Amino acid sequence: MKFTTTLLASSAIVGAGTLAFADAHGNMAKDMTLVSWGGAYQASQDKAYVQPYLGMHSDVTAVWDESSAEAVAKLRAMNEAGNVTWDLVDVVAADAIRLCDEGLAMEIDADEVLAAAPDGTSASDDFGDLLVSDCFIPQIVYSTTFGYRTDMVGDTPPSKICDVFDLEAYPGKRSLEKRPINNMEWALLCDGVAKADVYDVLATPEGQEKALAKLDTIKDDVIWWSAGADTPQLLADGEIVMGSTYNGRLFSVIEEQKQPVAMLWDAQVFDLDGWIIPAGLPADRLARVMDFVKFATDTQRLADQSQYISYGPARLSSAPMVGKHADLGIDMAPHMPTDPNNAQNTFLYNYEFWADYRDDIDAKFQAWLAQ
Amino acid sequence: MSDVNNATTAPNSALAAERAEDEYTGPMLAADGTPLKRSLNRALRRQKISALLLIAPLLIFVLVTFVAPIADMLFRSVENKIVQDTLPRTTTELKNWDSEGGELPDQAVYKSLYQDIYVAQERKLHTRLGSRLNYELTGASSLFRKSGRGVDDIGEVYQDQFEDLNAFWKKGENWNDVLGSDAWLATMKDWKKASGDAQPPFEMRDGIADILPQTANYYLIFADFVQNEDNDNLYKEDPWPLVYSAFYDDLTGPTAEQIAAYAGPGATELAQAAAAAPSFDSVDYAQAFADIDKDWVELPIWQTIATYSPRFTNGYFLNAVDMQKTPDGPALRPDDERIYWTLFKRTLFMSVCITLSCILLGYPVGWILANLPARTANLLMILVLLPFWTSLLVRTSAWKVMLQQQGVINDTLVWLGVVADDSRLALINNQTGTIIAMTHILLPFMILPLYSVMKTVPPSYLRAAKSLGATNWTAFWRVYFPQSVPGIGAGSILVFILSIGYYITPEIVGGRTGTFISNRIAYHISSSLNWGLAAALGAILLAVVLGLYYAYDKIVGIDNVKLGG
Numbered sequence: 001m002k003f004t005t006t007l008l009a010s011s012a013i014v015g016a017g018t019l020a021f022a023d024a025h026g027n028m029a030k031d032m033t034l035v036s037w038g039g040a041y042q043a044s045q046d047k048a049y050v051q052p053y054l055g056m057h058s059d060v061t062a063v064w065d066e067s068s069a070e071a072v073a074k075l076r077a078m079n080e081a082g083n084v085t086w087d088l089v090d091v092v093a094a095d096a097i098r099l100c101d102e103g104l105a106m107e108i109d110a111d112e113v114l115a116a117a118p119d120g121t122s123a124s125d126d127f128g129d130l131l132v133s134d135c136f137i138p139q140i141v142y143s144t145t146f147g148y149r150t151d152m153v154g155d156t157p158p159s160k161i162c163d164v165f166d167l168e169a170y171p172g173k174r175s176l177e178k179r180p181i182n183n184m185e186w187a188l189l190c191d192g193v194a195k196a197d198v199y200d201v202l203a204t205p206e207g208q209e210k211a212l213a214k215l216d217t218i219k220d221d222v223i224w225w226s227a228g229a230d231t232p233q234l235l236a237d238g239e240i241v242m243g244s245t246y247n248g249r250l251f252s253v254i255e256e257q258k259q260p261v262a263m264l265w266d267a268q269v270f271d272l273d274g275w276i277i278p279a280g281l282p283a284d285r286l287a288r289v290m291d292f293v294k295f296a297t298d299t300q301r302l303a304d305q306s307q308y309i310s311y312g313p314a315r316l317s318s319a320p321m322v323g324k325h326a327d328l329g330i331d332m333a334p335h336m337p338t339d340p341n342n343a344q345n346t347f348l349y350n351y352e353f354w355a356d357y358r359d360d361i362d363a364k365f366q367a368w369l370a371q
Numbered sequence: 372m373s374d375v376n377n378a379t380t381a382p383n384s385a386l387a388a389e390r391a392e393d394e395y396t397g398p399m400l401a402a403d404g405t406p407l408k409r410s411l412n413r414a415l416r417r418q419k420i421s422a423l424l425l426i427a428p429l430l431i432f433v434l435v436t437f438v439a440p441i442a443d444m445l446f447r448s449v450e451n452k453i454v455q456d457t458l459p460r461t462t463t464e465l466k467n468w469d470s471e472g473g474e475l476p477d478q479a480v481y482k483s484l485y486q487d488i489y490v491a492q493e494r495k496l497h498t499r500l501g502s503r504l505n506y507e508l509t510g511a512s513s514l515f516r517k518s519g520r521g522v523d524d525i526g527e528v529y530q531d532q533f534e535d536l537n538a539f540w541k542k543g544e545n546w547n548d549v550l551g552s553d554a555w556l557a558t559m560k561d562w563k564k565a566s567g568d569a570q571p572p573f574e575m576r577d578g579i580a581d582i583l584p585q586t587a588n589y590y591l592i593f594a595d596f597v598q599n600e601d602n603d604n605l606y607k608e609d610p611w612p613l614v615y616s617a618f619y620d621d622l623t624g625p626t627a628e629q630i631a632a633y634a635g636p637g638a639t640e641l642a643q644a645a646a647a648a649p650s651f652d653s654v655d656y657a658q659a660f661a662d663i664d665k666d667w668v669e670l671p672i673w674q675t676i677a678t679y680s681p682r683f684t685n686g687y688f689l690n691a692v693d694m695q696k697t698p699d700g701p702a703l704r705p706d707d708e709r710i711y712w713t714l715f716k717r718t719l720f721m722s723v724c725i726t727l728s729c730i731l732l733g734y735p736v737g738w739i740l741a742n743l744p745a746r747t748a749n750l751l752m753i754l755v756l757l758p759f760w761t762s763l764l765v766r767t768s769a770w771k772v773m774l775q776q777q778g779v780i781n782d783t784l785v786w787l788g789v790v791a792d793d794s795r796l797a798l799i800n801n802q803t804g805t806i807i808a809m810t811h812i813l814l815p816f817m818i819l820p821l822y823s824v825m826k827t828v829p830p831s832y833l834r835a836a837k838s839l840g841a842t843n844w845t846a847f848w849r850v851y852f853p854q855s856v857p858g859i860g861a862g863s864i865l866v867f868i869l870s871i872g873y874y875i876t877p878e879i880v881g882g883r884t885g886t887f888i889s890n891r892i893a894y895h896i897s898s899s900l901n902w903g904l905a906a907a908l909g910a911i912l913l914a915v916v917l918g919l920y921y922a923y924d925k926i927v928g929i930d931n932v933k934l935g936g
Contacts, residue, residue, distance in 0.1 A: 076900065102502065227879075355505075355512045363708045368707065
């Protein structure tokens with residue numbers, strides 16, 4: 001307890017110190033380098049808060065770097081070289097935790113740094129459990145889930161996650177991500193393990209064997225993807241019957257490209273994406289980033305982002321403000337992974353489990369894959 | 372042939388030397404009177420230096436931007452100082468522990484673990500060590516994260532007791548008055564953070580280190596951290612709980628008599644604390660760590676720390692060949708975790724396949740290019756070079772469209788009736804896909820050297836062979852082909868070495884059976900962050916390539932490789 005208070009106190013001092021410094025010298029950096037994923041997601045960030053911010057501060061410029069996929073490795077290399085050129089980095093929560101662990105991301109105090117909700121709820125309550133790391137500023141909730149070809153599944157479309165493992169009812173290829181995370185959980189779930197026990201079972205060598213044995217039953221019918229764009233392309237080409245990917249990618253296949261594809265939300269795995277601030281920024285750049293990030297993660301801006309992409313805003317207070325898609329004019333709420341109809345059976349990515357077991361299970365998974 | 376030459380030249384030179392001895396009586400002199408040999412050497416040296424100066428910019432550039440980073444990266448495959456640097460006291464204490472005895476380490480080890488982790492978590496280094504050890508022992512990552520949060524409570528046991536005893540011990544100012552030298556205190560009290568001047572570095576009061584050795588030790592670490600890393604005013608800063616536990620150890624330790632004799636500032640409080648300390652609740656460090664996580668009272672984590680405490684390790688290299696360090700020495704990994712050996716074999720096998728198919732496809736193209744009139748040949752050459760001007764990703768993705776089961780090639784075959792609709796060929800996401808796509812991408816590297824070598828073979832040789840009665844095949848095989856071998860050699864080396872290190876194309880079209888070792892290297896660099904293992908895999912790959920190059924030089928001879936006329 002004492003530790004937390006000292007921590008809070010010290011970060012408050014740091015925060016106040018930076019602000020004082022910035023005020024005293026009137027000196028916030030004019031340039032920001034923002035790191036994100038490129039594509040539709042980065043575009044949604046650009047429209048929802050980067051352009052509005054630049055509109056308010058005409059002397060500031062922002063540069064995008066589409067390096068989020070390699071952010072952890074690159075930040076580590078920059079840090080070792082003593083020259084961090086990024087100001088704000090968009091990463092998934094698991095990477096934020098690792099960057100925090102490695103001391104590469106700055107620890108922040110959510111209530112100090114982030115805006116409160118319009119009704120006065122503090123930022124830490126508004127984000128709630130989604131603040132999974134001391135360094136992480138969540139933006140969106142996304143999910144990894146399945147899409148299937150409506151014209152290739154007969155009269156009874158798949159409705160349960162285990163239909164993915166049912167080659168008799170749904171013959172044809174499937175696509176799964178080329179890593180153990182999510183696949184192992186789904187396999188155990190369909191091998192009769194209760195949802196509450198999945199991670200306990202997966203922590204044992206027998207459980208890992210069990211999951212791989214279940215995946216073995218469909219191994220010959222799986223195309224393994226490593227880029228989020230793979231499954232949408234395979235679905236659009238009719239190369240697979242069903243496949244896993246990020247729900248926003250499926251939204252664009254279904255609604256924007258009007259392909260005969262539908263969502264299978266059962267056992268979708270929630271994950272978070274958000275900002276981290278690299279550790280050790282000079283005061284003027286830090287002051288600019290703090291100013292930007294406070295604006296970019298406020299209630300209105302996160303709600304605005306959902307007009308452009310079907311990912312759920314990470315703030316509780318943004319949820320009621322989710323409106324219609326900016327171009328298509330359709331209601332976005334039913335396409336959100338967090339919509340009650342879609343979220344009847346969900347997983348939340350188990351960060352701590354995978355931080356521990358990732359290396360071990362990945363070795364086994366890759367060995368199994370190579371056989 | 373060369374033996375004969377040597378045999379005939381050797382006696383000749385001997386003869387010449389004898390004759391020389393007969394005729395010359397002194398060293399040969401240059402025009403200025405210095406011995407010719409020295410004068411020649413000097414001239415040559417000057418030439419060499421100026422040549423070296425001319426290439427120096429390039430040499431330095433290559434050294435700095437290419438050789439040094441590679442050497443640095445490869446060095447990581449054996450470097451392991453993080454364990455010793457983060458847990459210096461624990462690893463020293465652990466040297467006396469028998470890792471195979473089946474007994475847990477003693478209290479002294481747990482105590483140093485507390486001290487190490489406390490300092491590490493202030494510097495936020497403990498989680499880094501956790502991720503490092505997690506490569507060897509599943510669970511180390513969260514164990515260290517948890518312990519970093521838990522160590523505060525351990526020291527607070529003493530902190531609370533000292534503070535309850537006398538509020539004097541609560542304040543950083545009082546601690547500084549006792550421990551700091553008078554000179555330092557004087558300057559420190561005048562120092563203002565806002566002034567922008569550097570904070571006067573902490574100085575210990577004379578004699579404190581003799582009576583409170585451990586307190587002094589940890590207070591120095593604390594002071595250094597506050598002044599240099601946190602940049603806070605040390606005078607106002609309350610000490611870490613770690614300092615209190617060291618204080619307790621000193622008060623109950625062998626220096627009790629000296630403490631009683633102490634008469635400097637804070638002597639009354641010190642005497643009071645020394646009198647009270649023996650009756651304080653003490654901390655059972657082993658139990659405290661067991662409360663944080665029961666893994667601390669089990670053997671695996673201690674064995675792992677002991678195994679990986681040296682500054683250098685062969686662990687990464689063992690990992691890279693599917694082995695692991697165990698208390699009994701290196702052993703093979705369990706069956707279900709072996710992967711690298713398979714991948715090395717596969718990478719070599721597929722690179723050979725790709726090289727062979729490049730020769731097969733490139734040779735006729737090279738021949739046609741070399742034998743066509745220059746105008747047409749140049750036009751066709753553009754077609755060969757065209758792929759170079761297209762992005763690698765675009766070319767690889769295009770192969771996806773071509774090769775997939777609902778793709779162009781399968782559609783055509785089904786339309787022609789060659790294959791049935793329900794048994795379309797699997798041409799992608801397997802080895803076939805990788806071989807096809809990479810052969811296409813690397814083909815120009817085969818055609819170009821072949822073409823430039825074939826261009827130098829005079830067409831008259833073939834005509835001469837035929838006019839002497841050779842069949843087309845004999846003329847080609849006995850006359851033309853041997854002269855084109857240097858081109859094949861150069862092309863093969865290029866294609867083979869390039870393909871051995873490829874990872875983008877196999878990643879996209881290789882599926883699960885067509886990926887290379889480089890895909891795992893990329894994974895360890897960018898995803899798992901196990902750079903040591905990536906470096907070990909890379910070092911092995913480099914050694915294999917150099918070994919093959921050496922073998923090639925011995926068998927074929929590197930002089931037989933030509934990139935052009």
